[in-house]
Amino acid sequence: MRRTRERWFYLLISPWLAGFFLLQCLPIVVGLCLSLTDWNLTGPLHWAGAKHFLAAATDPRTHRALANTAKYVLGSVPLSLGLALALAIALNRTQAMAGNNALRTAIFLPSVMSGVAIAFVWAWLLDPRFGPLNAALRMIGISGPGWFRDAGWALPAMILLGVWGCGGAMMIYLAALVTLPRELYEAATLDGAGRLARFRFITFPLLSPVTFYLIVVALINAFQLFTPAYVITRGGPQGATLLTGLHMYLTGFQFGRFGEASALALFILAVTLVVTLVQFRLSGRWVHYEG
C-alpha cells in the first residue's frame, strides 16, 4: 500500500521533477563543465582547469560589475523594503478608505509587469530631453540630470527603477500585518506606548521573519538583475551599470567566452550563497520567531 502511494507520489510530481532536473540541475552541471573546459560551440570540450576562474577573477570588468552590484544592493534593498513597509502600514491603517483596493493594485502592478516593458517605460520617463520627469524639472527652473545617459546618474536611476517594483514586498508585508495580534497593541496602548514605540517594539520585531525573508530574496534578485541594464544601458555609460548578471551574459553571448561566463555564473552563485549564509548567521540577532 505504502509502495503504491509512493509510486503515485512520484508519478504526480514527475512533471515538476523533470523540469527541475532538466531546467535547473542540468544547466548547473553543464555550467560547471563549461567553466572547466574550452568549447568553441561546435567542437569537443578541452580541459582548461581553473583558467576561466582566474580570467574572470582578474578581469577589471568583473571587479567593476561586483562593485556596481554591491552599490545597487545597498541602494535598492533598504529603499525598496523601507518603502514597501511604509506603504503596507499606510494601506493597512486605511483599509476602510474608499479606493484602498485600487491603490494596492496600482502599487502591486509593476511587480507583475514585463521587465522589458518596464525598462522601456523608465527609459522614456528618464530621457534627459524628452522625458516627462526632466520636463517637469525644467518647468520649475531645474536642469535635470542625464539619468541613464550620465555615468554618475545611471546607477541611481537603475536603483529608482528597482524601488518602483516594491509592490510585491508591500503585499507580503500587508499580509503579515493583518495577522499581528491586536491584544499586544491594546496592552501597549494601555501602558502608554505611542505610535513610534508600538512600531519599534511590536510591529517591527513581529515582522522581522518577513523582513528577513524579503531581504534574502531581494539580495538574490539584485545579484541576478539583468533586464533593465540590458535593455536600457547595456552596461553603460562608461560601465556605470555593468552588473554581475549582465557582465556574465556579455562575456558569454557577446564575446563568445562561455567558459569564462560559466565560471562567472558559479562565482556569482558562490557569492550569493555566502551572502545568504551570513544573513542567516546574523539573523539570530534581530529576527524574532513567535514561540
Add this chain to the structure above:
Amino acid sequence: MKHSRLSPVAWMLAVALALLPACAAPPPRTASESSASPPVKLRLGVSLTAPELRDFETAVKELDAAHPEWEIALEQVPQEGNIEKLTANLAAGTLPDVQYVFNNQVRRFIARGAFLDLKPLIAKYDFALDDFFPNLFTQFRFTKDGIEGLYGIPTLAAPEIVFYNKAMFDAAGVPYPTDEWTFEDMRAAARKLTLDKNGRNADDPAFDKTQVVQWGWYGALPSGLYSRNFITPFDADWCADADCMTMDFTSPAVVSAIRWWAEMSIKEGTALADTFRGTQTGIGGDPFIAGKAAMSLNGWFAIGQLNSQGNIDYDVVQPFKGPGGKRASGVSASGYAIAATTQHPDEAFKLIMALSDPAFMTRAWAKPGHGVPARRSIAREAINLAHPPANQAAAIAAMEYGEPFAPYTSGGFEAYLKTIDDFIAILKGDKPLEQTLAEIERTTNDILQKAGP
C-alpha cells in the same frame, strides 16, 4: 523484494537523458541525398531593418512562388539581438540553412566552424564573383588548415560618406562642402558651424566651448577603434597587419592623427567626444540625425531615417581627403552564409545564387534606407533622385575605395567595447593621450590575440 526509494527519480533521469539526443540536430546529408528530395524546406535567417525587411520579405515571397522546389521559411531577428541569436543557434546546432550575416561579426562564427566553405559550391555551379565589389569579400575569407576558404557571398553594403545639414551651412554663411574638400577644410568650416548657447561660433573669442548647443562635426573618433578611416587619410594606420590582429596606437603617425582629432574636440569644442550616447547632446543616437551637428561621416543607410524624418535639409559628399589627398570610407556590409549543419547544402547555395541574382537584388534592395547592392553592375540602382540627397553618386564612388571596418576578427567587438571609454576619455581630455593609447594598445592586442582569427 528490495526497492530503492530513489528508483523513480533515477528512472525519470534516464528517460530525460535518453531524450536529449533527440534534441540534437541530425548530421548533414550529402549533396546527392539532399538534391533527391524536393520540395526542400529552407530556413533563411535574416536580421534586417524595418524598411529592408518590408521589401525583402515581398521579394522572397515572389522568389518562393517562382521556385516550387523550395519552401522558404524567412526568420527575422532584430539587429540588436543578432549576435546572441546566432550564438545560441550555433550552440544548439540549429542555424538556419542560409544565414544573412554582417561581415564585421561573421569571422568569429566562421572561426568556430559555423559555416560551410563555399568555394566547392561556387566551382560546382560556376558562380561568377567578378561583378561584386572585391573589398566586400575580405571578412568572408578565412584560412583553415592552410587552405583559404570563402564563407559568404556579399549582398548589401553601406559606405560611409559625409552628410551635411544645408540649413546650418546657410545660417552660418559657409559654402557647402564638395567632393574635393580636405579634413582641414572641414575643420575650418566646423569652427564657423559650432555654436554655443549664446549663438557665438568657435571663431569668436567669446565662444564658450563648455556650452555648445550645435557642433560643426559630429564626433572626433566616434566609434573608437572602429574609426580607422578617420586615421588612414592622415597617412597613419593602427592596423599593424592585414587582418588587423595586431593594433598599433603608439606609432608617431597614429598618435599625431589622433591628436588632430583630440584637438578638435578638446581645444576647439567643434567635435563631440562622446558621439552616440547623448552625454553631451542630451540626445542618444546620431547627433547629425538629431539635428545637433552640421556634418557627419555616416553610413549610406542613414538616408532612410533622414528621409522618413523629413526635418533635415541635407546633402552628401565623398569622405574628405587627408593632407596627402588620400580618402577613406568604412564599409559595413552583409551577405549570406550556409550553415555547416545544413542538410541541403546544394539547395542552400542555389538559394544564395537566386538571392544574388541582379534582378532579385534590384527588386529587394536599392530603396531608400537600404544599403548599396554588392554587385557593381547594379550598384547605381541604389540611386534614386526622386528623393534626397542630390549627390547620391558619392556613395557609389565610395564603394570603390571603401574598406570593411576593422578589427573584424573574433575579439574585435570585445576590444571595441573595452576600449571605447578610454577613447572618449582621451577626446574629452580626461586622460593623457599617449599613456592612454599605450593602455588601449595593450588591452586590444591582448584580447585580439587571445580570441584568435
